Amino acid sequence: MSIISSDISKAVNILNNEELVAIPTETVYGLAGNIFSEKAINAIFETKKRPFFNPLIVHISSVNYLENIVIDIPEKAKQLATAFWPGSLTLVLKKQPNIPDSITSGKDTVAVRVPNHTVTLKLLESLNFPLAAPSANPFGSISPTTAKHVEGYFKDNIKMILEGGSCKNGIESTIIGFENETPIVYRLGSISIEAIEAVVGKISIKNKKEIQPDAPGMLARHYAPSTKTILTENINKAIKTYSGKKIGLILFNTSIENDSIKHIIALSKNSDLSEAASNLYNALHELDDQNLDIIIAEKLPDYGLGKSINDRLKRATFSN
Ligand code: AMP
Ligand code: MG
Numbered sequence: 001m002s003i004i005s006s007d008i009s010k011a012v013n014i015l016n017n018e019e020l021v022a023i024p025t026e027t028v029y030g031l032a033g034n035i036f037s038e039k040a041i042n043a044i045f046e047t048k049k050r051p052f053f054n055p056l057i058v059h060i061s062s063v064n065y066l067e068n069i070v071i072d073i074p075e076k077a078k079q080l081a082t083a084f085w086p087g088s089l090t091l092v093l094k095k096q097p098n099i100p101d102s103i104t105s106g107k108d109t110v111a112v113r114v115p116n117h118t119v120t121l122k123l124l125e126s127l128n129f130p131l132a133a134p135s136a137n138p139f140g141s142i143s144p145t146t147a148k149h150v151e152g153y154f155k156d157n158i159k160m161i162l163e164g165g166s167c168k169n170g171i172e173s174t175i176i177g178f179e180n181e182t183p184i185v186y187r188l189g190s191i192s193i194e195a196i197e198a199v200v201g202k203i204s205i206k207n208k209k210e211i212q213p214d215a216p217g218m219l220a221r222h223y224a225p226s227t228k229t230i231l232t233e234n235i236n237k238a239i240k241t242y243s244g245k246k247i248g249l250i251l252f253n254t255s256i257e258n259d260s261i262k263h264i265i266a267l268s269k270n271s272d273l274s275e276a277a278s279n280l281y282n283a284l285h286e287l288d289d290q291n292l293d294i295i296i297a298e299k300l301p302d303y304g305l306g307k308s309i310n311d312r313l314k315r316a317t318f319s320n
Contacts, residue, residue: 003155004147006163008119012126014159020044022136022150023123024164025115027088027172027190028143028281029150030059030133031158041102041132047157050139055105056132057090057173058112061124069096069112069130074181076200083199086116088169088190092177103132113173119164135172136161140222142288142316145170145281170278171308177206188308190277222315223281225288229295229317231310238296248287250297250313252276263290273305280309284316 005011011021018037023030031048033040035058045052058069063081066073070093077091095110104110112130115121124131135143136150144150145167154161174189174196185193185205197203227248232238239247239258248263249256253271255264265283267276287295297313300306 002151003159004151004161004163006119008123008126008162011123011160011162015040015123015127015131020047020158022144022147022154022158022161023120023131023133024147024162024167025059025117025120025133026168027115028145028167028170029136029147029161029164030057030115030131031136031150031154032059032131032133034127034129035100035103035132036098036129038100038102041100044132044134045102047154048134048137048139050134052102053105054134054139055107055111056103056134058099058103058110059115059120059124059131059133060112061121061130062086062114065130066112069099069110070094071096074178074183076181076183077176077178079199080176080183080196081114084191085114086121087114088116088173089113089196090173090175090187090189092175092186109177111175117164117168119162123162140224142223142225142284143172143281145278145285149281149285166278166282168278169274170280170282171305171312174308176203188311190305190308192304193307194304223312224316225284225295227288227292227295229284229297229313231297231299231313231317233299235296235298242294242296245293246291248290248292248295250280250283250287250295252298252300263287263292267300267309273300273309276300277305277309280312 018039020033023032072094090113092111147161150161169190172189174191175187177186251266267279
């Protein structure tokens with residue numbers, strides 16, 4: 001029997017019992033457990049094979065709950081929460097003393113957001129604790145954007161996947177931390193830098209080296225298919241280089257006439273970067289299932305969500 005179900009009250013029972021439920025969000029599916037249950041939090045790390053140094057994002061039902069999780073909220077954090085919640089923006093702020101170290105990997109900060117998905121908001125409102133929910137995939141692999149993707153990864157290891165359709169945004173949240181009240185981007189994601197700057201002004205992006213200890217979602221190889229994947233600005237040249245191989249193509253907005261390539265996915269025929277983001281992981285999952293020799297991905301325009309998509313594609317291609 002499938003573990004995929006739309007029954008929110010069943011999910012409530014499982015979570016109250018300190019067990020895990022995979023939940024839909026507008027970014028990707030999450031593997032959720034009670035933030036105050038040591039048993040549930042351990043199960044999240046074990047099920048994902050996630051290293052303990054990689055902290056979890058806390059999901060709350062509304063901005064009103066924020067003060068139960070964090071202290072000393074900078075003015076710009078309030079502005080960002082007001083502008084983007086419920087939504088795909090995660091804020092890293094000073095934690096309340098009762099937030100367990102296992103959630104924060106021992107740091108004095110905690111990552112928190114209000115997801116923008118009616119099913120999961122209903123679920124959160126029915127619980128008397130927030131949910132820790134990292135992406136519902138084994139550590140390092142492609143994030144899931146459908147309940148079926150999660151089932152493919154974990155069907156024997158979790159009790160339930162709460163059905164919520166395919167994730168609208170399709171890539172992880174943008175993570176913003178604060179240094180001396182100044183916001184800094186820790187991870188690019190489904191809200192563009194331009195949209196954030198429209199609220200708080202010019203913002204800097206922490207570079208990879210600096211961020212490594214803070215946000216392992218920034219590890220060089222992450223979000224990766226098992227098929228060798230490359231990223232290129234010159235698709236035709238790459239196709240020539242790998243001629244004779246079984247090739248899968250991920251293109252931005254065009255199609256290519258080439259009889260020898262059977263698997264070609266255009267992320268957005270209308271050149272719409274949001275649509276491209278929402279199709280990205282599904283495209284990687286689909287091509288990864290075809291026993292190809294290589295996936296060749298086309299670099300997208302490097303602005304708006306194109307920047308976030310290129311970031312994920314870079315990590316998908318790193319030394320495999
Ligand atoms: P995931 O839930 O799989 O999207 O990964 C969560 C991301 O949030 C990881 O990259 C974490 O390292 C990052 N994160 C969570 N808590 C913190 C924190 N306190 N400081 C910095 N980054 C964090
Ligand atoms: Mg993840």
